[in-house]
Amino acid sequence: KIVLNEVDDVDTLIFDEIDVGIGGKTSDIVGKKMHFLSRSKQIICITHQAQIARYGEKHFYASKEVVQDRTFTRLRDLPDSDRVHEIARMISGDKITETTLQHSRELLSI
Numbered sequence: 001k002i003v004l005n006e007v008d009d010v011d012t013l014i015f016d017e018i019d020v021g022i023g024g025k026t027s028d029i030v031g032k033k034m035h036f037l038s039r040s041k042q043i044i045c046i047t048h049q050a051q052i053a054r055y056g057e058k059h060f061y062a063s064k065e066v067v068q069d070r071t072f073t074r075l076r077d078l079p080d081s082d083r084v085h086e087i088a089r090m091i092s093g094d095k096i097t098e099t100t101l102q103h104s105r106e107l108l109s110i
Helices: 024-037 080-092 098-108
Strands: 012-016 042-046 060-067 070-077
Touching: 024 042, 080 098
Parallel strands: 012 042
Antiparallel strands: 060 070
């Protein structure tokens, strides 16, 4: 997508689970490249990697719920204050500590 960016007339790119099979430094590189693409395209990305999510301009929390054999997906817009907490959760799971929150704040200060 980077190579064809200037000739591709698609305005919105959707990346679903772009982080499968990668982590750490590779995730950060993918995030940087998506951030670069976002200068000329709208990017929608579903990720579980804090290293990718940190580059987003907006952050939504997606959840799924099954009710009577039907699956419902909900999106909730996260304000910046909740974004720090969500990035911390992506880093450490359910056990969020002051250290994890500090790491989240560092990641978000790109």
